[in-house]
Amino acid sequence: xxxxxxxxxRVYRWFSSxxxxxxxFALLVVFYFIGTIFPQGADIERYAEAxxxxxxxxxxxxxxxxxxxxLFYLVAVLLLINLSVCTWDRFQRVRKRAWRESPDxxxxxxxxxxxxxTEELLEEFIKKQRFRLISRDExxxxxxxxxxxxxxxxxYHAGIVLCFAGFFLTGLFVKEGLLILKxxxxxxxxxxxxxxxxxxxxxxxxxxxxxxxxxFRTEYILSRKLNYPEDGLSRLAIALGxxxxxxxxxxxxxxxDWFSKLRILVNxxxxxxxxxxxxxxxxxxxxxxxxxxxxxxxxLKINDKVFTISTGRKKNIEELGKxxxxxxxxxxxxxxxxxxxxxxxxxxxxxxxxxDGTRITLGRLHLGESMEIDGKSLRFxxxxxxxxxxxxxxxxVGLLWYAGFFVFAVMSLRCLGRWYMLRFRxxxxxxxxTILTVAIHCRGLMADxxxxxxxxxxxxxxxxxx
Amino acid sequence: xxxxxxxxxxxxxxxxxVRLLWAVGILYMVAAILSLYGLITATHRSGRMPHAILGFTxxxxxxxxxxxxxxxxxxxFQTLYESLSWFSFTSAVTYLFVSKRWRRVGLPCFFVxxxxxxxxxxxxxxxxxxxxxxxxxxxxxWFEWHVVVAFSSYAVFxxxxxxxxxxxxxxxxxxxxxYALGLAPEELKPFRTMATKxxxxxxxxxxxxxxxxxxxxxxxxxxxxxxDPKETWSLITWTxxxxxxxxxxxxxxxxxxxxxxxxxxxxxxxxxxxxxxxxSKLLGIPSLHAYAV
Ligand code: HEM
Numbered sequence: 001x002x003x004x005x006x007x008x009x010r011v012y013r014w015f016s017s018x019x020x021x022x023x024x025f026a027l028l029v030v031f032y033f034i035g036t037i038f039p040q041g042a043d044i045e046r047y048a049e050a051x052x053x054x055x056x057x058x059x060x061x062x063x064x065x066x067x068x069x070x071l072f073y074l075v076a077v078l079l080l081i082n083l084s085v086c087t088w089d090r091f092q093r094v095r096k097r098a099w100r101e102s103p104d105x106x107x108x109x110x111x112x113x114x115x116x117x118t119e120e121l122l123e124e125f126i127k128k129q130r131f132r133l134i135s136r137d138e139x140x141x142x143x144x145x146x147x148x149x150x151x152x153x154x155x156y157h158a159g160i161v162l163c164f165a166g167f168f169l170t171g172l173f174v175k176e177g178l179l180i181l182k183x184x185x186x187x188x189x190x191x192x193x194x195x196x197x198x199x200x201x202x203x204x205x206x207x208x209x210x211x212x213x214x215x216f217r218t219e220y221i222l223s224r225k226l227n228y229p230e231d232g233l234s235r236l237a238i239a240l241g242x243x244x245x246x247x248x249x250x251x252x253x254x255x256x257d258w259f260s261k262l263r264i265l266v267n268x269x270x271x272x273x274x275x276x277x278x279x280x281x282x283x284x285x286x287x288x289x290x291x292x293x294x295x296x297x298x299x300l301k302i303n304d305k306v307f308t309i310s311t312g313r314k315k316n317i318e319e320l321g322k323x324x325x326x327x328x329x330x331x332x333x334x335x336x337x338x339x340x341x342x343x344x345x346x347x348x349x350x351x352x353x354x355x356d357g358t359r360i361t362l363g364r365l366h367l368g369e370s371m372e373i374d375g376k377s378l379r380f381x382x383x384x385x386x387x388x389x390x391x392x393x394x395x396x397v398g399l400l401w402y403a404g405f406f407v408f409a410v411m412s413l414r415c416l417g418r419w420y421m422l423r424f425r426x427x428x429x430x431x432x433x434t435i436l437t438v439a440i441h442c443r444g445l446m447a448d449x450x451x452x453x454x455x456x457x458x459x460x461x462x463x464x465x466x
Numbered sequence: 467x468x469x470x471x472x473x474x475x476x477x478x479x480x481x482x483x484v485r486l487l488w489a490v491g492i493l494y495m496v497a498a499i500l501s502l503y504g505l506i507t508a509t510h511r512s513g514r515m516p517h518a519i520l521g522f523t524x525x526x527x528x529x530x531x532x533x534x535x536x537x538x539x540x541x542x543f544q545t546l547y548e549s550l551s552w553f554s555f556t557s558a559v560t561y562l563f564v565s566k567r568w569r570r571v572g573l574p575c576f577f578v579x580x581x582x583x584x585x586x587x588x589x590x591x592x593x594x595x596x597x598x599x600x601x602x603x604x605x606x607x608w609f610e611w612h613v614v615v616a617f618s619s620y621a622v623f624x625x626x627x628x629x630x631x632x633x634x635x636x637x638x639x640x641x642x643x644x645y646a647l648g649l650a651p652e653e654l655k656p657f658r659t660m661a662t663k664x665x666x667x668x669x670x671x672x673x674x675x676x677x678x679x680x681x682x683x684x685x686x687x688x689x690x691x692x693x694d695p696k697e698t699w700s701l702i703t704w705t706x707x708x709x710x711x712x713x714x715x716x717x718x719x720x721x722x723x724x725x726x727x728x729x730x731x732x733x734x735x736x737x738x739x740x741x742x743x744x745x746s747k748l749l750g751i752p753s754l755h756a757y758a759v
Contacts, residue, residue, distance in 0.1 A: 028705055035695075176689070223599065232591045235591055239488035245477040247477055254598060278686055279606045279682075281688065391688070
């Protein structure tokens with residue numbers, strides 16, 4: 001019986017210790033470190049092929065997915081228990097104010113005042129400096145200013161427990177995937193077998209609504225490329241004034257924004273419409289839809305033979321005996337440097353890939369037009385566009401945000417704010433005189449115990465016996 | 467004035483800006499060399515000169531940053547070139563602010579000005595000053611705050627580790643002397659308190675830096691954490707500084723363990739900056755980017 005009690009006490013002590021947290025943090029750092037040097041999410045075979053080292057150890061310990069190994073979860077859970085037990089343990093002590101702390105400043109003064117007069121003078125000081133009198137024992141006055149820092153420490157540690165709860169909710173219930181939407185086609189969520197993340201307890205049934213892309217738009221900014229040299233010496237020449245920085249004549253179309261006009265359909269009727277862009281997603285019934293990208297397929301024709309190709313790809317065109325690259329497909333709205341806005345006539349830039357790997361730009365091919373290449377005509381017939389969205393169902397994220405913000409705010413208050421506690425002990429000396437012992441405690445960057453000490457000096461100056 | 471306006475004209479403003487930034491980098495270097503000279507010759511009064519140069523450089527650097535804001539019409543933290551300049555600026559400002567009482571102590575000044583000048587030269591030689599229009603994912607309120615706060619916290623940690631390192635060296639030297647690196651034995655403790663105060667100041671900032679990064683990723687891609695090496699290194703840095711703060715309340719660890727953790731935090735911060743790529747290369751492990759999906 002006593003042994004069991006003993007073990008229980010020791011386990012409690014271990015979990016309520018700050019040393020334990022430091023050890024657990026150190027263990028976590030080891031995991032993080034491994035996670036940064038081994039490519040996470042990579043396939044072990046590809047890893048070995050790419051010349052990865054320590055293949056056996058990597059396989060055995062799951063280094064390629066270290067953050068989902070039982071060992072990592074174990075350390076995280078131990079830290080959570082440590083944090084919770086520690087917070088609870090300190091809460092008990094803080095409530096009773098059972099801390100023995102050494103003061104930042106401690107002084108003894110002999111005052112030419114009676115006990116009563118000293119007390120009155122100190123009360124006056126407490127009031128004037130806006131301290132709160134928090135206790136008055138037989139011979140001791142205790143006053144405080146600001147929020148007791150240990151409450152703040154406790155509060156934000158408890159907030160961290162809530163953040164952990166948010167992570168766990170995410171881990172258990174999250175659902176995540178990609179959606180590729182074609183204009184005008186109502187698409188059920190989870191219908192496409194895209195790479196997907198699913199928490200252990202995530203709802204099995206797919207949502208009862210569909211999503212439809214009504215329109216997809218792109219916007220570009222026209223600008224020119226900066227002619228900034230690559231080598232250090234030329235850069236030094238700029239510094240010395242021997243060379244200037246200039247812009248090239250080469251025009252560049254920088255993406256400004258992409259928009260998907262979306263419609264949520266429930267039983268065939270519209271429940272919600274929104275145009276989303278990157279950083280402005282659509283939210284519906286716990287699901288959030290994010291604009292992550294888009295893809296265009298180009299339809300080209302050569303000698304009556306039609307072929308389709310995705311932008312940015314290369315294709316060996318037998319009729320020409322050449323490999324062409326179709327890059328930089330542009331359509332949509334163009335914002336020009338002079339402030340004017342115009343619609344782009346859709347075009348793709350054609351490049352020829354030579355056998356030695358060099359690329360030669362052949363020029364721009366506009367929609368509905370043809371380009372003569374070696375006497376043959378290559379025509380840009382049309383294009384098809386898809387918008388790529390990611391979706392996520394995550395009941396933990398709300399809790400995480402609120403708790404995270406709370407932790408940040410309270411931690412800032414604790415670290416950057418100020419808290420003071422003054423403890424005065426008055427001992428009667430012979431002849432109606434008193435000995436005053438002052439202990440000043442303070443915490444937080446704004447706190448300055450020397451300043452309070454100086455203020456107290458000024459207040460008591462006239463009565464101090466040297 | 468917008469990015470487009472600037473791009474539509476010649477690049478003379480940019481040329482001026484780049485030349486001024488070279489001057490700033492060189493002046494930081496001069497301050498570093500003078501601090502080193504003061505250390506070697508042990509003439510602690512020579513501490514005045516590097517500080518005077520540092521003060522002047524900061525005025526010039528403020529001008530460069532304002533010029534950048536004027537050129538681009540937005541906050542100057544959006545490319546690595548800009549962030550490096552901001553980082554060295556905030557490091558130098560933080561140092562000048564907290565070193566008021568410690569002007570005689572030349573080592574932290576050497577450390578900080580050396581890092582500031584290295585950051586500037588890396589920006590000038592390794593990055594392009596081009597002010598490109600922001601790509602759609604970067605067009606977020608969160609991004610600006612994320613970068614400014616995270617980089618400012620790094621600056622605070624640089625100064626903190628400069629103080630910590632000086633403290634450790636001085637502590638050792640004071641075992642055999644009465645005075646070392648501009649410090650007397652009774653000054654050691656308050657000097658070290660400065661290092662701790664700086665971490666206490668920087669830690670909530672780094673917390674916000676990570677939190678805002680996650681909030682931004684969540685808004686842009688719907689995933690607040692992806693265990694990408696950069697994210698993970700920032701978490702390592704954060705965890706190491708959390709260890710430092712906790713070690714402060716374990717009496718036996720308050721001294722050497724805590725000091726080591728502060729310096730380790732600085733190393734981790736540099737790793738976050740430079741990324742893990744070279745470490746992967748060093749160990750012959752293919753980096754994540756080779757597998758990027
Ligand atoms: C998971 C992340 C954690 C973070 C970010 C964190 C952060 C901090 C910070 C910044 C401080 C110093 C400022 C202050 O005193 O308020 C601190 C102090 C403290 N932490 Fe944590 N902490 C974490 C986990 C833990 C855990 C697991 C424990 C459990 C033992 C713990 C116990 C304490 C205690 C008791 C203090 C006060 C030390 C003192 O001044 O006496 N913390 N923490």
